[in-house]
Every structure is written in structure tokens, then in C-alpha cells.
Amino acid sequence: MKRDHTRTPLIEAIRRHRTANPISFHVPGHKNGLLMRENHPFFQGDLTELNGLDDLHDPHEAIEEAEAMLADVYGSMKSYFLVNGSTVGNIAAILASCEPGDTVFVQRNCHKSVLNGIKLARAVPVFIETEWSDFGTALGIRIEAVKAALKEFPRVKACVLTYPTYYGFSYTIKQIIEEVHKHDVTCIIDEAHGAHFTLGSPFPESALECGADIVIHSAHKMLPAMTMGSYLHIGSKRVNGRKVKEYLSMLQSSSPSYPIMASLDYARSYVGTFSGEDLDRTLQDVSFFVQAVERIHPQLTVQQSHDPLKLMMKLEGRTGYVLQGLLESEGIYPELADPSQVLLILPLVKRDLSFPYEEAVSRISSALKKEPVVEVSPGIKSIPLDRKKHFSTLALTLEEMDGKAEVLVPLEESEGEIAAGMVTPYPPGIPLLVPGERITGEIIRRLEEYIVNKANIQGHHRLADHCVFVYRLAEGNR
Ligand SMILES: Cc1ncc(COP(=O)(O)O)c(C=O)c1O
Structure with a gap:
């Protein structure tokens, strides 16, 4: 790190603006908080692209400096503030790295934004199988699985990994990144939960240090930043930086939130000065x-x-x-x-x-205190892992799914059918059903477990009536 990370250029610019006792004839409509019945100081920093406050989409002043300081902390080639979470970072990274029809390797237990990014890019996912703990928690992926997928799909364009998992599990991404780089594959790491890994041991190695091409951090998850505040870092020349910037500009608001951006500046300073x-x-x-x-x-x-x-x-x-x-x-x-x-x-x-x-x-x-000690029946069922199965693909292409009629079927009768809607317990936001994927008995069992426990399940389904939407192939193609 070369810079003085106690400094917070964007927060300083907002403070300078505030000390001049400004009268707002600009958006936002709360006019520096004056129209809020309790003129909370919170609103006073909710500003817009005024002179001196820079512009997220074309930064030349405080935001440019703040983003350069961010790149300094993480050792990236270029870093961006994001105001729409890692969601927008994942989608922009995938759109910038893939053309329609390109193959993308993706860890199956990814966040839904990764699958949505692949859908928007009209790319073709190959799901790399995940390891599971005895308690049904998804872990990382193995290099053998990636090697097997590379053998079958040598022209793959990008590889999107989730590191660490929501539960904080890491795995050896360095070897995987080196392996996919031999095939000139862009490696995108959704490190949403690992913005603090830059602090070193005992935290796992950071994805940028492991050679990732694009890394996305939800600063708001593990650092003191506001909800939706995230970072995107470019780690190598393999990435088309112009395209990343263009997609971020297209997908994010033209009125980005100054409180979120100021909190990103603060979070960078916090981690950059963490001793x-x-x-x-x-x-x-x-x-x-x-x-x-x-x-x-x-x-x-x-x-x-x-x-x-x-x-x-x-x-x-x-x-x-x-x-x-x-x-x-x-x-x-x-x-x-x-x-x-x-x-x-x-x-x-x-x-x-x-x-x-x-x-x-x-x-x-x-x-x-009042919870009794209860008898426990031994052997919580562990998820059987078919170690021979390294990867899987969708049963239908996006084109085949477009406009195809859906059928509502009882969940217990859906084994072997092709899912028509994404179904995602939230949190953690990891889809159990992905459109185009065959429904397995194991997935049905897990969904039933979530239903019984009244978990929040997002997506296109009728699970309240124990039903899911599926695509039916013509008889003979099933
Ligand atoms: C692994 C992972 N990636 C991406 C996201 C999306 O992040 P955000 O909420 O910052 O948009 C989440 C959110 O929970 C996540 O867990």
C-alpha cells in the first residue's frame, strides 16, 4: 500500500460541501433533509453530482481518488465503487466476459445474480459440482472437477467461482485459477463475503492475490459499509475494462447514492488502516x-x-x-x-x-436456559456425494426455454422433470431449482425441508400449494 488510508476523499468532499451551509435547488427532493419532519443528519449527506462531489459514472475528482485508494488497498489494476451490491458486479463481470453462446463454468452453489448474469449474457452454464459437509452445507469445488470440465469443454470462456461460500468456507482457488488460465479462461471470483481477506492470516488467501481476473466484494457484508455498497476489482489484462465500465454504467442508477459511496470510502479506509x-x-x-x-x-x-x-x-x-x-x-x-x-x-x-x-x-x-436436553436419534443424514460426477449441464437451452409452456406439478411428483422457474431459499440466495435443470429427488427433499420450516423461498413457484413449474418435453424426448 502506497497511500495514506486514514484519508477519505469523498467523505471530505461531502463535509466541505456541507460546511458552506448550502441551499438545495437540486435533487434529491428532501432538500438536504429539510422536508423530513425530523431533519436527521443522515439525509444531509444524501447529495447528488454537484461541483466538487464528482460523478460515479465519469469520475475525475473525489470519487476518482477514492477508487484509486481502493485499488491501492487491494492491489488491483482498477477498482470501482458499486451502489447496487455485488449483484450488479457479478452481472456486469459476466456480461463483459462472455458473448451469447459462450460456455461458462459456474459453481453450482452460486448466488442467483450469477445465474441471472449468465442468462442475460445468453451464455451456456456448465455447473461444477460442489462438495457438501455432513450437515448439508455447500463447500467448495475440487480441481479434478474443473479439469474434467475443461477436457469436455476446452473452449470455455469464463469461470465464475464463489469464494468463500456464504458460510465462510474457502478452498484452493489458486490452483483452479492457474488451471483455467492455461486455457485463457477469464476467472471471475464472487468474493462477496471476503472483502476482509486482504488482511491476511488467519483469513483465507484473497482472490486477487490468487490471480483472479475480476473480483467482486460486498463491502456491506463484512466491512462497515452501507447495504448495497460493494466493490468490483479488475486484476488482470485478460479483462476488457472498457466493457466492464460500460456495463456498470448501464446497470447502475444514474443517481448513485452518496451515503452508500461515502460508506464505501469509509470501509476502504477502515480496512486499509486495520492494524x-x-x-x-x-x-x-x-x-x-x-x-x-x-x-x-x-x-x-x-x-x-x-x-x-x-x-x-x-x-x-x-x-x-x-x-x-x-x-x-x-x-x-x-x-x-x-x-x-x-x-x-x-x-x-x-x-x-x-x-x-x-x-x-x-x-x-x-x-x-429453559431448553431441556433432548434425546437425539443418531446419524443426521449426510448428502451423498457422487464423486464421479464432476459437472452437469442444463437439459434445455435458453432458446428452447424461450416461450415454452410451463406446467404446474406437485413437488413430490417432479423428480426427473425440468424446472421452469428459479426457486431460491433466501437467505442465502442460492437457487435450489434453476430453469432448464432436471429436478432430483435430493432437491425435492431439501425443498420439503425448507417448506416444513416455513423458510422464505423466493422465485417462480407455488410451494405454498406444494407445486412447482416445469417444462414438459414431447413424449420420447424425456
Ligand atoms: C455469494 C454472494 N454473492 C453475491 C451476493 C449478492 O450481493 P449483494 O447483496 O451485495 O447484491 C450475495 C448476497 O447474499 C452472496 O451471498
Whole structure:
């Protein structure tokens, strides 16, 4: 890092603007917050592209400098602020890297924005199979799977990986990136949950250090940035930077939010000045919390992921949803629940700041105090992994799906049918059904588990009536 990361050029520009006591004859309509009944300072920084405040889509002043400082922290060739989350970063990266008909390798447990990007690019996905933990948590992919797919699809154009997973699991992307680069494939890494990996050990290696061509970070997930604030970094000359910029400009608002951008400037400064002592403090807090929580209940277990800031908590004999309900009754809100556990995302805390870990431990104790120890039937079913299956493709092309009639069928009768709608438990936003993909018995079992637990399921379906939409092939083609 060559720059002084205590500086925040965009925040400084907004502050300068505010000190002149400006009268707004411009958008936004709240006029520097004057029309809000409680003139909250929050609104006063909600500005627009005035002189001195630069323009996200054509930056020459504070935003240009702030983005250059961002590139300095991450060691990228070029970095962008995003105001529409990693969603827009994934879509723009894919559109800039693929032409219609191009083959794209994609990790099956990707976020829905990746699949939407592939659809918009009219590219053809090849799903690389994912490893699974015994508790049904999707892990990373293996190099053997990528090698097998490369053998079958040597002309593949791009490879989109999710690293780390939502639950903080990492894997050896360096080898995979080197392998696909031998075939001149652009490697896009959705590192939405890893904006802090640049801090080094004990966090997993950062994707840019591993040689990725494009990396997308949800700054708002693990750094102190506002919701929707994200970064896109270009790591190599393999990427057409002009196209990335063009797609970001097309897909993002022409009135980008200054509070979001200012928070991105702050988050870059925060991570850029995060010291070894800050990291020690964060890790000490995490270890105190883990040990204290493990003592609360004999059936409560805590598992740390490869990223020590991701914690999975399980209460034996209960689903993650039951545990989530217990915790929420005491005002403890996990990131998400799934059928076997809840996921907690812990903060990256500097030494001069604090987080109420002790209070959290005391509330978790209150939440679980009356919970009896229950008999647990042994052997939670693990997901069988067919290690011979390295990848899969869609049963129908986008062209074949366009305009094709859908049929509504009962979920329990849908095995072997071709899904017509994307069906995504949210969070984590990883689709279980992808249009054009054959529905398996395993997917039906997982969907049923989500339905029973009343999980939030986005997408095109009638799961409230236990039905899904499918495409029917003519008899004989099935
Ligand atoms: C792995 C992954 N990629 C991308 C996204 C989309 O990020 P955003 O919410 O910043 O648009 C998410 C959101 O949960 C995600 O988990």
C-alpha cells in the first residue's frame, strides 16, 4: 500500500460541501433533509453530482481518488465503487466476459445474480459440482472437477467461482485459477463475503492475490459499509475494462447514492488502516465469544468456519429455525437459519471500538436456559456425494426455454422433470431449482425441508400449494 488510508476523499468532499451551509435547488427532493419532519443528519449527506462531489459514472475528482485508494488497498489494476451490491458486479463481470453462446463454468452453489448474469449474457452454464459437509452445507469445488470440465469443454470462456461460500468456507482457488488460465479462461471470483481477506492470516488467501481476473466484494457484508455498497476489482489484462465500465454504467442508477459511496470510502479506509493489534483484538473477542457460548448448553455447539468471523451454531435435536426463534426471543438476530444450524457473522472490530459480546452471551444464556436436553436419534443424514460426477449441464437451452409452456406439478411428483422457474431459499440466495435443470429427488427433499420450516423461498413457484413449474418435453424426448 502506497497511500495514506486514514484519508477519505469523498467523505471530505461531502463535509466541505456541507460546511458552506448550502441551499438545495437540486435533487434529491428532501432538500438536504429539510422536508423530513425530523431533519436527521443522515439525509444531509444524501447529495447528488454537484461541483466538487464528482460523478460515479465519469469520475475525475473525489470519487476518482477514492477508487484509486481502493485499488491501492487491494492491489488491483482498477477498482470501482458499486451502489447496487455485488449483484450488479457479478452481472456486469459476466456480461463483459462472455458473448451469447459462450460456455461458462459456474459453481453450482452460486448466488442467483450469477445465474441471472449468465442468462442475460445468453451464455451456456456448465455447473461444477460442489462438495457438501455432513450437515448439508455447500463447500467448495475440487480441481479434478474443473479439469474434467475443461477436457469436455476446452473452449470455455469464463469461470465464475464463489469464494468463500456464504458460510465462510474457502478452498484452493489458486490452483483452479492457474488451471483455467492455461486455457485463457477469464476467472471471475464472487468474493462477496471476503472483502476482509486482504488482511491476511488467519483469513483465507484473497482472490486477487490468487490471480483472479475480476473480483467482486460486498463491502456491506463484512466491512462497515452501507447495504448495497460493494466493490468490483479488475486484476488482470485478460479483462476488457472498457466493457466492464460500460456495463456498470448501464446497470447502475444514474443517481448513485452518496451515503452508500461515502460508506464505501469509509470501509476502504477502515480496512486499509486495520492494524495487527486491531486484528489481535478482533480474534481475542471471537475466541472469548466462542468459548463462552459453548459453555451455555450441553447440546449447543459452535463451529468456526475457515473464516473465523463466520460461526455456525447448532442445538442438537432442533432445527436451525427453532434455534433462531429462541435467540430472537432475546433480541439476538443471526444472519440466517437453515435446517440444521444458524449462521452468525461476527464483526471486524478495531481496538478503539467495541461490540457487546458479553451482553450477547448473557442473552443467549437466557434464550437457552429453559431448553431441556433432548434425546437425539443418531446419524443426521449426510448428502451423498457422487464423486464421479464432476459437472452437469442444463437439459434445455435458453432458446428452447424461450416461450415454452410451463406446467404446474406437485413437488413430490417432479423428480426427473425440468424446472421452469428459479426457486431460491433466501437467505442465502442460492437457487435450489434453476430453469432448464432436471429436478432430483435430493432437491425435492431439501425443498420439503425448507417448506416444513416455513423458510422464505423466493422465485417462480407455488410451494405454498406444494407445486412447482416445469417444462414438459414431447413424449420420447424425456
Ligand atoms: C455469494 C454472494 N454473492 C453475491 C451476493 C449478492 O450481493 P449483494 O447483496 O451485495 O447484491 C450475495 C448476497 O447474499 C452472496 O451471498
